[in-house]
Amino acid sequence: MSVFRVYSSFSPIFQRLTQGFVYTYAGFLLVYFLLRFLFWDEFWVVGFVSTFIPWILFPLLILPPLSFVIIKQRKLTILSSLACLLLIGWLHQNYASPNPSTINSNPIKVLCLNNSWNKTSPETLVELLLNRTPDLVFLQEVTEIHEQEAFPQLIEAYPYQFSSPRTTILSKFPLRETQTIHLAEHSEFQQRAIAKINEQEITLYNIQTISPWIRFHQILPFLKIPFYDYRERSEEIIDLVKRLQKETNPVIVAGDFNLSDQTQDYYRLRQVLRDAFRESGWGLGLTWPQGWPLNFLIKNSTQTLDYPLFRIDYIWYSPDGESKMTKVLASTGSDHLPVETQVYFRLFAALNPQKLV
Numbered sequence: 001m002s003v004f005r006v007y008s009s010f011s012p013i014f015q016r017l018t019q020g021f022v023y024t025y026a027g028f029l030l031v032y033f034l035l036r037f038l039f040w041d042e043f044w045v046v047g048f049v050s051t052f053i054p055w056i057l058f059p060l061l062i063l064p065p066l067s068f069v070i071i072k073q074r075k076l077t078i079l080s081s082l083a084c085l086l087l088i089g090w091l092h093q094n095y096a097s098p099n100p101s102t103i104n105s106n107p108i109k110v111l112c113l114n115n116s117w118n119k120t121s122p123e124t125l126v127e128l129l130l131n132r133t134p135d136l137v138f139l140q141e142v143t144e145i146h147e148q149e150a151f152p153q154l155i156e157a158y159p160y161q162f163s164s165p166r167t168t169i170l171s172k173f174p175l176r177e178t179q180t181i182h183l184a185e186h187s188e189f190q191q192r193a194i195a196k197i198n199e200q201e202i203t204l205y206n207i208q209t210i211s212p213w214i215r216f217h218q219i220l221p222f223l224k225i226p227f228y229d230y231r232e233r234s235e236e237i238i239d240l241v242k243r244l245q246k247e248t249n250p251v252i253v254a255g256d257f258n259l260s261d262q263t264q265d266y267y268r269l270r271q272v273l274r275d276a277f278r279e280s281g282w283g284l285g286l287t288w289p290q291g292w293p294l295n296f297l298i299k300n301s302t303q304t305l306d307y308p309l310f311r312i313d314y315i316w317y318s319p320d321g322e323s324k325m326t327k328v329l330a331s332t333g334s335d336h337l338p339v340e341t342q343v344y345f346r347l348f349a350a351l352n353p354q355k356l357v
Contacts, residue, residue, distance in 0.1 A: 041264035048228035107342035112254040116334035122150035137170035138254035183236035207255030273316035276341040281326035
Protein backbone atom coordinates (compact mmCIF):
# COMPACT_ATOMS: atom_id res chain seq x y z
CA MET A 1 0.00 0.00 0.00
CA SER A 2 1.42 3.38 -1.00
CA VAL A 3 2.22 6.10 1.51
CA PHE A 4 -0.31 8.42 -0.17
CA ARG A 5 -3.07 5.81 0.19
CA VAL A 6 -2.24 5.22 3.84
CA TYR A 7 -2.41 8.93 4.61
CA SER A 8 -5.54 9.55 2.58
CA SER A 9 -7.30 6.54 4.14
CA PHE A 10 -6.36 7.04 7.77
CA SER A 11 -5.66 10.74 8.17
CA PRO A 12 -8.56 13.10 7.43
CA ILE A 13 -6.40 15.94 8.73
CA PHE A 14 -3.74 15.22 6.10
CA GLN A 15 -6.44 15.10 3.43
CA ARG A 16 -7.87 18.46 4.54
CA LEU A 17 -4.40 20.01 4.67
CA THR A 18 -3.68 18.77 1.15
CA GLN A 19 -7.02 20.09 -0.07
CA GLY A 20 -6.32 23.45 1.57
CA PHE A 21 -2.91 23.65 -0.10
CA VAL A 22 -4.29 22.81 -3.54
CA TYR A 23 -7.17 25.30 -3.34
CA THR A 24 -4.97 28.05 -1.86
CA TYR A 25 -2.30 27.58 -4.51
CA ALA A 26 -4.85 27.45 -7.33
CA GLY A 27 -6.53 30.57 -5.99
CA PHE A 28 -3.19 32.34 -5.75
CA LEU A 29 -2.44 31.59 -9.41
CA LEU A 30 -5.89 32.71 -10.55
CA VAL A 31 -5.58 36.02 -8.69
CA TYR A 32 -2.04 36.54 -9.99
CA PHE A 33 -2.95 35.96 -13.65
CA LEU A 34 -6.04 38.14 -13.32
CA LEU A 35 -4.02 41.02 -11.83
CA ARG A 36 -1.31 40.49 -14.42
CA PHE A 37 -3.89 40.73 -17.19
CA LEU A 38 -5.35 43.91 -15.69
CA PHE A 39 -2.24 45.73 -14.44
CA TRP A 40 0.93 43.77 -15.20
CA ASP A 41 3.90 45.68 -13.74
CA GLU A 42 1.80 48.74 -12.99
CA PHE A 43 1.02 46.89 -9.74
CA TRP A 44 4.21 46.14 -7.81
CA VAL A 45 2.89 42.89 -6.33
CA VAL A 46 2.48 41.49 -9.85
CA GLY A 47 5.98 42.65 -10.74
CA PHE A 48 7.40 40.95 -7.65
CA VAL A 49 5.61 37.63 -8.22
CA SER A 50 6.55 37.63 -11.92
CA THR A 51 10.21 37.61 -10.90
CA PHE A 52 9.75 34.08 -9.54
CA ILE A 53 8.25 32.56 -12.68
CA PRO A 54 8.64 29.74 -13.66
CA TRP A 55 9.49 28.55 -10.12
CA ILE A 56 6.05 29.36 -8.71
CA LEU A 57 4.44 27.34 -11.52
CA PHE A 58 6.26 24.06 -10.89
CA PRO A 59 3.95 22.97 -8.03
CA LEU A 60 1.29 22.58 -10.75
CA LEU A 61 3.04 19.35 -11.69
CA ILE A 62 2.08 17.67 -8.40
CA LEU A 63 -1.55 18.81 -8.36
CA PRO A 64 -2.95 15.93 -10.50
CA PRO A 65 -1.59 13.15 -8.25
CA LEU A 66 -2.66 15.05 -5.14
CA SER A 67 -6.14 15.59 -6.57
CA PHE A 68 -6.50 11.98 -7.72
CA VAL A 69 -4.88 10.04 -4.87
CA ILE A 70 -5.57 12.15 -1.78
CA ILE A 71 -8.40 14.61 -2.44
CA LYS A 72 -10.15 12.16 -4.81
CA GLN A 73 -12.02 14.77 -6.84
CA ARG A 74 -12.47 13.94 -10.50
CA LYS A 75 -13.08 17.48 -11.76
CA LEU A 76 -10.10 18.85 -9.87
CA THR A 77 -7.94 16.05 -11.26
CA ILE A 78 -9.01 16.84 -14.82
CA LEU A 79 -8.53 20.60 -14.42
CA SER A 80 -5.12 20.24 -12.77
CA SER A 81 -4.04 17.79 -15.48
CA LEU A 82 -5.03 20.29 -18.17
CA ALA A 83 -3.07 22.99 -16.32
CA CYS A 84 -0.04 20.69 -16.26
CA LEU A 85 -0.28 20.11 -19.99
CA LEU A 86 -0.46 23.86 -20.59
CA LEU A 87 2.57 24.39 -18.35
CA ILE A 88 4.61 21.71 -20.12
CA GLY A 89 3.69 23.17 -23.52
CA TRP A 90 4.60 26.68 -22.38
CA LEU A 91 7.93 25.53 -20.94
CA HIS A 92 8.77 23.68 -24.15
CA GLN A 93 7.85 26.62 -26.34
CA ASN A 94 9.81 29.17 -24.34
CA TYR A 95 12.76 27.23 -22.99
CA ALA A 96 13.28 24.14 -25.12
CA SER A 97 12.59 25.18 -28.73
CA PRO A 98 15.62 27.02 -30.14
CA ASN A 99 15.11 28.46 -33.61
CA PRO A 100 17.60 27.33 -36.27
CA SER A 101 19.62 30.05 -37.98
CA THR A 102 18.77 30.50 -41.66
CA ILE A 103 21.39 33.14 -42.48
CA ASN A 104 24.43 31.86 -44.34
CA SER A 105 27.13 34.24 -43.16
CA ASN A 106 30.00 34.46 -40.72
CA PRO A 107 28.93 34.87 -37.08
CA ILE A 108 29.88 37.58 -34.64
CA LYS A 109 30.76 35.84 -31.40
CA VAL A 110 29.56 37.82 -28.38
CA LEU A 111 30.25 37.34 -24.67
CA CYS A 112 28.65 39.24 -21.79
CA LEU A 113 29.74 39.16 -18.15
CA ASN A 114 29.03 41.10 -15.00
CA ASN A 115 32.34 40.79 -13.10
CA SER A 116 30.67 41.48 -9.75
CA TRP A 117 33.51 43.84 -9.03
CA ASN A 118 36.61 41.98 -7.80
CA LYS A 119 34.91 38.58 -7.54
CA THR A 120 36.18 37.94 -11.07
CA SER A 121 39.96 38.13 -10.83
CA PRO A 122 42.02 39.62 -13.68
CA GLU A 123 43.63 36.21 -14.26
CA THR A 124 40.26 34.47 -14.54
CA LEU A 125 38.93 37.14 -16.91
CA VAL A 126 41.96 36.91 -19.19
CA GLU A 127 41.79 33.11 -19.23
CA LEU A 128 38.07 33.16 -20.06
CA LEU A 129 38.42 35.55 -23.00
CA LEU A 130 41.52 33.91 -24.47
CA ASN A 131 39.85 30.49 -24.25
CA ARG A 132 36.44 31.51 -25.61
CA THR A 133 37.82 34.05 -28.15
CA PRO A 134 34.66 36.16 -28.57
CA ASP A 135 34.73 38.97 -31.13
CA LEU A 136 32.88 41.40 -28.87
CA VAL A 137 32.96 41.47 -25.06
CA PHE A 138 30.52 43.41 -22.89
CA LEU A 139 31.65 43.77 -19.27
CA GLN A 140 29.86 45.32 -16.30
CA GLU A 141 31.03 46.11 -12.75
CA VAL A 142 34.58 46.59 -13.95
CA THR A 143 37.20 47.77 -11.45
CA GLU A 144 40.53 49.55 -11.71
CA ILE A 145 42.23 46.20 -11.09
CA HIS A 146 40.67 44.81 -14.28
CA GLU A 147 41.73 47.91 -16.20
CA GLN A 148 45.29 47.82 -14.88
CA GLU A 149 45.99 44.08 -14.83
CA ALA A 150 43.62 42.32 -17.25
CA PHE A 151 43.05 44.66 -20.19
CA PRO A 152 46.75 45.26 -20.99
CA GLN A 153 47.17 41.48 -21.31
CA LEU A 154 44.30 41.44 -23.81
CA ILE A 155 45.48 44.30 -26.02
CA GLU A 156 46.75 41.95 -28.73
CA ALA A 157 43.52 39.94 -28.87
CA TYR A 158 41.33 43.03 -28.36
CA PRO A 159 43.11 46.08 -29.74
CA TYR A 160 39.96 48.19 -29.48
CA GLN A 161 39.00 48.82 -25.86
CA PHE A 162 36.43 51.31 -24.64
CA SER A 163 36.29 51.80 -20.88
CA SER A 164 33.87 53.93 -18.89
CA PRO A 165 33.31 53.90 -15.14
CA ARG A 166 32.13 50.35 -14.24
CA THR A 167 31.68 49.22 -17.87
CA THR A 168 33.95 48.16 -20.74
CA ILE A 169 33.59 46.99 -24.32
CA LEU A 170 36.45 44.91 -25.77
CA SER A 171 36.44 44.47 -29.54
CA LYS A 172 38.44 42.84 -32.30
CA PHE A 173 36.92 45.41 -34.65
CA PRO A 174 37.48 49.17 -34.83
CA LEU A 175 35.19 51.22 -32.59
CA ARG A 176 34.01 54.77 -33.23
CA GLU A 177 31.51 57.22 -31.76
CA THR A 178 32.14 55.77 -28.32
CA GLN A 179 29.83 57.32 -25.74
CA THR A 180 29.23 56.95 -22.02
CA ILE A 181 25.53 57.41 -21.43
CA HIS A 182 23.15 57.59 -18.47
CA LEU A 183 19.77 56.08 -19.29
CA ALA A 184 16.90 58.17 -17.95
CA GLU A 185 19.61 60.53 -16.63
CA HIS A 186 20.22 58.19 -13.71
CA SER A 187 23.55 57.58 -12.00
CA GLU A 188 24.21 54.17 -13.58
CA PHE A 189 26.73 54.05 -16.43
CA GLN A 190 26.03 52.53 -19.84
CA GLN A 191 27.93 52.60 -23.14
CA ARG A 192 27.19 53.08 -26.82
CA ALA A 193 29.65 52.52 -29.65
CA ILE A 194 29.74 51.65 -33.34
CA ALA A 195 31.84 48.70 -34.49
CA LYS A 196 33.02 48.56 -38.08
CA ILE A 197 32.91 44.93 -39.18
CA ASN A 198 33.95 44.10 -42.75
CA GLU A 199 32.97 47.59 -43.95
CA GLN A 200 29.60 47.32 -42.21
CA GLU A 201 28.56 49.14 -39.04
CA ILE A 202 26.95 47.58 -35.98
CA THR A 203 25.79 49.74 -33.07
CA LEU A 204 26.66 48.35 -29.64
CA TYR A 205 25.08 49.04 -26.27
CA ASN A 206 26.63 47.84 -23.01
CA ILE A 207 23.94 48.02 -20.34
CA GLN A 208 23.58 47.79 -16.60
CA THR A 209 20.30 48.94 -15.09
CA ILE A 210 19.57 49.94 -11.52
CA SER A 211 18.53 46.87 -9.57
CA PRO A 212 15.02 46.63 -8.11
CA TRP A 213 14.83 46.13 -4.37
CA ILE A 214 12.46 45.95 -1.44
CA ARG A 215 12.00 49.48 -0.13
CA PHE A 216 9.67 51.07 2.38
CA HIS A 217 6.91 53.54 1.62
CA GLN A 218 5.46 55.72 4.35
CA ILE A 219 1.68 55.76 4.06
CA LEU A 220 1.03 57.27 7.50
CA PRO A 221 3.23 59.27 9.89
CA PHE A 222 3.60 56.15 12.02
CA LEU A 223 3.41 53.41 9.35
CA LYS A 224 5.76 52.25 6.59
CA ILE A 225 5.00 49.33 4.29
CA PRO A 226 7.46 47.37 2.14
CA PHE A 227 7.07 47.32 -1.63
CA TYR A 228 9.05 46.05 -4.61
CA ASP A 229 10.54 49.11 -6.30
CA TYR A 230 11.64 48.77 -9.95
CA ARG A 231 10.64 52.25 -11.15
CA GLU A 232 14.19 53.37 -11.97
CA ARG A 233 14.86 50.24 -14.01
CA SER A 234 11.63 50.74 -15.97
CA GLU A 235 12.55 54.35 -16.72
CA GLU A 236 15.93 53.19 -18.02
CA ILE A 237 14.39 50.48 -20.20
CA ILE A 238 11.90 52.94 -21.67
CA ASP A 239 14.75 55.34 -22.47
CA LEU A 240 16.79 52.51 -24.03
CA VAL A 241 13.87 51.46 -26.24
CA LYS A 242 13.46 55.04 -27.47
CA ARG A 243 17.16 55.20 -28.34
CA LEU A 244 17.01 51.87 -30.15
CA GLN A 245 14.05 52.98 -32.22
CA LYS A 246 16.21 55.79 -33.60
CA GLU A 247 19.10 53.54 -34.63
CA THR A 248 19.60 52.92 -38.34
CA ASN A 249 22.34 50.27 -38.01
CA PRO A 250 21.84 46.72 -36.81
CA VAL A 251 22.40 46.61 -33.06
CA ILE A 252 23.78 44.29 -30.42
CA VAL A 253 22.75 45.06 -26.84
CA ALA A 254 24.17 43.13 -23.91
CA GLY A 255 24.49 43.44 -20.19
CA ASP A 256 23.00 42.99 -16.74
CA PHE A 257 19.40 44.12 -17.12
CA ASN A 258 18.22 43.17 -13.61
CA LEU A 259 14.93 41.80 -14.92
CA SER A 260 13.38 38.42 -15.60
CA ASP A 261 11.77 37.39 -18.86
CA GLN A 262 8.30 37.69 -17.31
CA THR A 263 8.45 41.42 -16.59
CA GLN A 264 6.77 44.13 -18.61
CA ASP A 265 10.18 45.73 -19.16
CA TYR A 266 11.36 42.52 -20.86
CA TYR A 267 8.42 42.69 -23.25
CA ARG A 268 9.17 46.32 -23.97
CA LEU A 269 12.60 45.21 -25.14
CA ARG A 270 11.09 42.36 -27.16
CA GLN A 271 9.22 44.94 -29.22
CA VAL A 272 12.50 46.17 -30.74
CA LEU A 273 15.03 43.36 -30.13
CA ARG A 274 15.42 39.60 -30.18
CA ASP A 275 16.58 37.76 -27.07
CA ALA A 276 19.51 35.52 -28.04
CA PHE A 277 18.89 32.91 -25.35
CA ARG A 278 15.17 32.74 -26.08
CA GLU A 279 15.95 32.34 -29.80
CA SER A 280 18.83 29.87 -29.67
CA GLY A 281 19.40 28.72 -26.10
CA TRP A 282 18.16 25.67 -24.23
CA GLY A 283 16.78 25.57 -20.71
CA LEU A 284 16.04 28.37 -18.28
CA GLY A 285 19.37 30.18 -18.85
CA LEU A 286 19.70 31.18 -15.19
CA THR A 287 22.63 33.49 -14.47
CA TRP A 288 22.24 34.90 -10.93
CA PRO A 289 22.95 34.60 -7.99
CA GLN A 290 25.84 32.16 -8.34
CA GLY A 291 27.88 31.23 -5.27
CA TRP A 292 26.06 33.38 -2.73
CA PRO A 293 26.95 32.45 0.88
CA LEU A 294 23.88 31.19 2.72
CA ASN A 295 24.84 32.64 6.10
CA PHE A 296 22.33 35.46 5.56
CA LEU A 297 19.61 32.77 5.77
CA ILE A 298 21.26 30.17 8.01
CA LYS A 299 23.41 31.58 10.78
CA ASN A 300 27.05 30.42 10.71
CA SER A 301 26.42 28.42 7.53
CA THR A 302 29.44 27.82 5.30
CA GLN A 303 27.34 26.61 2.37
CA THR A 304 26.92 28.59 -0.85
CA LEU A 305 24.11 28.81 -3.40
CA ASP A 306 25.75 27.04 -6.31
CA TYR A 307 22.69 27.08 -8.56
CA PRO A 308 21.46 30.46 -9.86
CA LEU A 309 17.75 31.17 -9.62
CA PHE A 310 17.11 34.00 -12.11
CA ARG A 311 17.99 35.04 -15.64
CA ILE A 312 18.94 38.70 -15.58
CA ASP A 313 21.93 38.81 -17.97
CA TYR A 314 21.06 39.07 -21.66
CA ILE A 315 22.42 39.42 -25.16
CA TRP A 316 19.99 41.05 -27.58
CA TYR A 317 20.18 41.93 -31.27
CA SER A 318 18.02 43.74 -33.80
CA PRO A 319 15.25 41.86 -35.65
CA ASP A 320 17.28 41.63 -38.88
CA GLY A 321 19.66 39.23 -37.13
CA GLU A 322 19.64 35.68 -35.86
CA SER A 323 21.63 33.81 -33.24
CA LYS A 324 23.05 30.37 -32.73
CA MET A 325 24.51 28.32 -29.87
CA THR A 326 23.58 30.71 -27.05
CA LYS A 327 24.74 29.29 -23.74
CA VAL A 328 25.47 30.15 -20.13
CA LEU A 329 29.10 29.48 -19.25
CA ALA A 330 30.76 28.25 -16.07
CA SER A 331 31.38 30.54 -13.11
CA THR A 332 34.26 33.01 -13.07
CA GLY A 333 33.90 33.71 -9.36
CA SER A 334 31.30 36.40 -10.01
CA ASP A 335 27.77 35.98 -8.73
CA HIS A 336 26.72 36.36 -12.40
CA LEU A 337 27.40 33.67 -14.98
CA PRO A 338 28.74 34.67 -18.42
CA VAL A 339 26.47 34.47 -21.46
CA GLU A 340 27.81 33.67 -24.93
CA THR A 341 26.21 33.57 -28.37
CA GLN A 342 26.89 33.81 -32.09
CA VAL A 343 25.00 36.58 -33.89
CA TYR A 344 24.33 36.63 -37.63
CA PHE A 345 23.12 39.60 -39.65
CA ARG A 346 21.67 39.41 -43.14
CA LEU A 347 23.79 42.31 -44.29
CA PHE A 348 26.84 40.02 -44.09
CA ALA A 349 25.23 37.32 -46.20
CA ALA A 350 25.76 39.35 -49.36
CA LEU A 351 29.48 39.72 -48.66
CA ASN A 352 32.19 37.29 -49.62
CA PRO A 353 32.21 34.40 -47.10
CA GLN A 354 35.53 35.34 -45.55
CA LYS A 355 36.51 35.76 -41.91
CA LEU A 356 35.21 39.01 -40.50
CA VAL A 357 38.03 41.48 -39.96
